[in-house]
Amino acid sequence: MPEVRLSYDIDGDDFSSAGEASVAMKKALRQMGIEPETIRRCSVCMYEGEMNAVIHAGGGRAEVLVSPERIKITIEDDGPGIADVEAAMREGYSTAPPRVRELGFGAGMGLPNMKRCSDELDIETAAGRGTKITMIVRL
Amino acid sequence: MPDRQIFHSVKLDRDKCRGCTTCIKHCPTEAIRVRRGRAQIISERCIDCGICIRVCPHKAKKAECDPPERLGDYKHKVALPAPSLYAQFRNLDGADRVLAGLLRIGFDAVWEVSRGAELISEATRRALAEGSRPRPAISSACPAVVRLICIRFPALIPNVIDLIAPFEAAAIAARREAAEKTGLRPEEIGVFFITPCPAKVTAARNPLLLDRPVADGCLSMTEVYKRLLPVLKDIKDPPPLARSGAEGIGWARSGGETSALAPDRKLYVDGIENVISVLESVEDGSLSEVDFIELNACNQGCIGGCLTVENPYIARENLAGLLRGRKGSAAPAKPEPFAPASLRGAKKLEYEPIYEIVGDRAEAMEKYARIEELRKELPGLDCGSCGAPSCRALAEDIVLGKASEDDCIFRFREKMGGGAMANPDEFLPPPFRREEKE
Numbered sequence: 291m292p293e294v295r296l297s298y299d300i301d302g303d304d305f306s307s308a309g310e311a312s313v314a315m316k317k318a319l320r321q322m323g324i325e326p327e328t329i330r331r332c333s334v335c336m337y338e339g340e341m342n343a344v345i346h347a348g349g350g351r352a353e354v355l356v357s358p359e360r361i362k363i364t365i366e367d368d369g370p371g372i373a374d375v376e377a378a379m380r381e382g383y384s385t386a387p388p389r390v391r392e393l394g395f396g397a398g399m400g401l402p403n404m405k406r407c408s409d410e411l412d413i414e415t416a417a418g419r420g421t422k423i424t425m426i427v428r429l
Numbered sequence: 430m431p432d433r434q435i436f437h438s439v440k441l442d443r444d445k446c447r448g449c450t451t452c453i454k455h456c457p458t459e460a461i462r463v464r465r466g467r468a469q470i471i472s473e474r475c476i477d478c479g480i481c482i483r484v485c486p487h488k489a490k491k492a493e494c495d496p497p498e499r500l501g502d503y504k505h506k507v508a509l510p511a512p513s514l515y516a517q518f519r520n521l522d523g524a525d526r527v528l529a530g531l532l533r534i535g536f537d538a539v540w541e542v543s544r545g546a547e548l549i550s551e552a553t554r555r556a557l558a559e560g561s562r563p564r565p566a567i568s569s570a571c572p573a574v575v576r577l578i579c580i581r582f583p584a585l586i587p588n589v590i591d592l593i594a595p596f597e598a599a600a601i602a603a604r605r606e607a608a609e610k611t612g613l614r615p616e617e618i619g620v621f622f623i624t625p626c627p628a629k630v631t632a633a634r635n636p637l638l639l640d641r642p643v644a645d646g647c648l649s650m651t652e653v654y655k656r657l658l659p660v661l662k663d664i665k666d667p668p669p670l671a672r673s674g675a676e677g678i679g680w681a682r683s684g685g686e687t688s689a690l691a692p693d694r695k696l697y698v699d700g701i702e703n704v705i706s707v708l709e710s711v712e713d714g715s716l717s718e719v720d721f722i723e724l725n726a727c728n729q730g731c732i733g734g735c736l737t738v739e740n741p742y743i744a745r746e747n748l749a750g751l752l753r754g755r756k757g758s759a760a761p762a763k764p765e766p767f768a769p770a771s772l773r774g775a776k777k778l779e780y781e782p783i784y785e786i787v788g789d790r791a792e793a794m795e796k797y798a799r800i801e802e803l804r805k806e807l808p809g810l811d812c813g814s815c816g817a818p819s820c821r822a823l824a825e826d827i828v829l830g831k832a833s834e835d836d837c838i839f840r841f842r843e844k845m846g847g848g849a850m851a852n853p854d855e856f857l858p859p860p861f862r863r864e865e866k867e
Binding site: 292293294296309312313316317318320321322323324326327329330333334336337338356357358403407 | 581583584586709710712713714715780782784785786787788789790791793794795797798800801825
């Protein structure tokens with residue numbers, strides 16, 4: 291059973307670099323012949339994950355596992371963790387600092403968009419120990 | 430899989446090409462390789478954006494247009510000047526002078542493409558009001574961008590407004606008007622588009638949204654400019670030939686198409702790298718609050734096309750001078766009796782999966798894994814000596830059987846016993862030496 295693993299560092303210092311892992315992943319998925327709409331869903335998942343890691347955790351790591359049945363995207367950081375996961379899943383709920391919101395980000399759509407674009411979403415988080423978000427998009 | 434395009438306006442002049450690696454480095458779709466001392470364009474990847482024409486230090490890339498002698502094939506010749514033509518002249522007192530000039534250099538009539546643009550603006554306003562399309566709606570005006578979307582951003586094909594190009598609307602209307610006025614058969618009428626770029630030449634020959642071509646040929650703006658320049662100053666009091674308003678003429682520059690639309694949330698972007706970056710954002714869902722995006726492959730829009738003469742920034746100023754004090758749209762005031770009944774595309778845009786490694790996914794995944802392995806083994810210098818734009822592209826070519834591992838001079842050197850050499854630095858050019866020579 292072939293399986294392809296893609297790994298990316300999410301640079302927390304550079305706000306504008308969020309989205310780079312998404313661009314690289316899209317290129318790889320295109321080459322592997324994944325359907326355009328599936329690629330689009332994966333790119334939303336990855337982009338939102340990258341943004342969260344940059345805004346809340348000063349960066350992190352992303353991993354993509356592609357198998358013939360599904361694409362599994364994992365985004366992990368060592369940030370403060372999500373205090374209230376249930377609230378974070380609500381549209382418009384945001385804990386982004388004012389400096390981020392002033393830039394037009396942190397609208398509280400990150401996790402809802404990730405949920406909308408994935409078939410399964412799992413959040414492991416602990417205060418002060420970081421967050422690991424796993425998303426599965428079935429092929 | 431849809432038919433791949435055979436004709437491309439962008440061509441290589443084999444005699445001028447020195448086999449340097451400038452074009453392969455700049456091509457936004459990685460469509461060029463150097464083989465046997467010459468650049469080779471991979472036809473299905475080329476979007477005719479013209480970047481390689483701009484960057485080639487040896488002028489070995491060219492945009493093929495129709496020769497002006499083709500006008501002789503027709504009894505009645507109509508010029509369709511792109512509005513970017515007016516921007517090539519400094520201190521122009523109005524479009525009338527350029528249009529009168531066209532009548533002096535061999536055309537029997539003119540039909541401004543800016544009039545076609547006003548028809549498209551009106552149709553765009555209606556399409557946006559319908560609201561049935563995913564947001565942001567994307568303009569279909571730049572054919573290089575549309576081709577880019579078809580090969581690289583297929584998920585965004587539904588966002589593209591399926592309207593024909595302004596020059597196509599103008600060509601259809603011009604032929605109908607000429608047929609009625611002259612009594613000639615449509616095929617006796619020659620309709621020639623004066624183009625600022627090769628992408629439009631390719632799109633005129635292989636229409637993106639129409640079943641068959643509607644213009645009889647494309648003339649290079651540079652070529653027409655050369656013929657116009659000597660006659661323009663001799664024209665005393667040009668007759669009022671121009672019919673379009675500022676709205677249509679404004680399409681010549683980036684932002685022109687957008688400014689004709691209601692003040693919704695809209696964006697205009699020019700330059701192919703900027704276009705790619707914005708399309709990535711649209712795909713990521715981070716621009717969903719925008720209603721409309723105008724995208725132009727060339728810097729500053731069509732006035733930056735590689736068949737124009739004037740520097741795009743100066744052209745922009747020339748255009749601003751021309752538009753000062755000009756009325757907005759002429760379209761509602763002057764109905765176009767010869768306009769096509771529908772400006773909607775007759776065929777649909779289709780995904781061209783040219784970056785797919787192979788059709789079978791399991792095999793593609795295996796090959797992708799091999800590409801990744803190879804990429805890590807290659808030096809990562811992206812030196813271009815192998816003829817591919819990057820080590821990554823070479824890895825792809827190797828796995829696809831289009832190149833060999835020995836094409837990398839560094840790998841080849843190692844294989845030939847680099848380890849046994851007393852000082853490997855001796856055999857490397859300065860950028861790759863580990864120590865500076867004494």
